[in-house]
Amino acid sequence: MSQPNRRISGFKPTGPLQLGNYVGAIRPLVEGQHAHPTVAFIADLHALTVPHDPERLRELSMQVAGLLLASGIDPGQTILYRQSDLPAHAELHYLLECSATYGEVHRMIQFKEKGGGSGTRLSLLTYPVLMAADILLHDIAEVPVGRDQRQHVELTRDLALRFNERYGPVFTVPRAVHPPVAARLGDLATPTAKMGKTNASAAGVLFLLDPPDVLRRKIMRAVTDGGTEVAYDPERKPGVSNLIDLISACTGDEAERIAERHATYGGLKATAADAVIALLEPIQRRYRELSPADIEQTLQEGAERARERPDATVRRVRHALGLTSGRRAPAGSPARPATATASR
Secondary structure, X not given: OOOOXXXXXXXXXXXXXXXXXXHHHHHHHHHHOOOOOEEEEEOOOHHHHOOOOHHHHHHHHHHHHHHHHHOOOOXXXXXXXXXXXXXXXXXXXXXXXXXXXXXXXXXXXXHHHHOOOOOOOHHHHHHHHHHXXXXXXXXXXXXXOOHHHHHHHHHHHHHHHHHHHHHOOOOOOOEEEOOOOOOOOEOOOOOOOEOOOOOOOOOOOOEOOOOHXXXXXXXXXXXXXXXXXXXOOOOOOHHHXXXXXXXXXXXXXXXXXXXXXXXXXXXXXXXXHHHHHHHHHHHXXXXXXXXXXXXXXXXXXXXXXXXHHHHHXXXXXXXXXXXXXXXXXXXXXXXXXXXXXXXX
């Protein structure tokens, strides 16, 4: 039975989650989970595309899962699992590689930016195909993404259309949609750069598990701009505007009204620190209440709940490729349109 508006989102455990992850991906997922069937997974296979420490990967995978739960992901509503616990992801990845070409994956922007040397892992070249598998496994039809991720959805569409043309109607063909843009939080030390979990310096990044005193210290040391006027003007005052965006993201207040209420940079920073701490305190408290055993059990149960649709998709693909015997197609067919959220 199809489930319209189904959403899927993957979270890569390559670093501690930060406030931009929460505002841009986690909070919308939490707010929509009771209105839409939702799948969320820890994209640990994607973390293998670069050199990594195995123990750190395990630690971050559990931390990300715990923070999703602490942020309000309800495992009774949302299927939450670890990507590597579902073999269908890796199997469909390889089967799709057999339809992909070197040229189309080599032109992907992330490989151009991060790869190309003799020591580059092959998985960095082919991981966009794994991203395509993540989407196609769950019969997702609409993928809300930012402009920087549109290329991945276009590759997914190309692979699905090519496969369907060659082997029959196996995949739901997704399309990219562009939802309203969430506040873009800049690095507090370099406000023109995006706040990210893998930034070279942690001084300007607000991690979800930073203690309150650390959060306040980072914000009070945030880079501002010349002059003394508090005004929302991202072009002329990127530092001040970034602080205003930070307050707006935490409180929901309009940027212009926030600017009007503050006469000094110091007062603006103090308000931003209070807002961030108030937002993250309950998340941190709930995270501390979770045990590793609780998190692991949730992931295992989620993998079992998630298994049916991806396994059916892989069976269809195997049959279409001639990897199964008999003439009758296996049970399961592409679902009616569903929706995904992408957070890489």
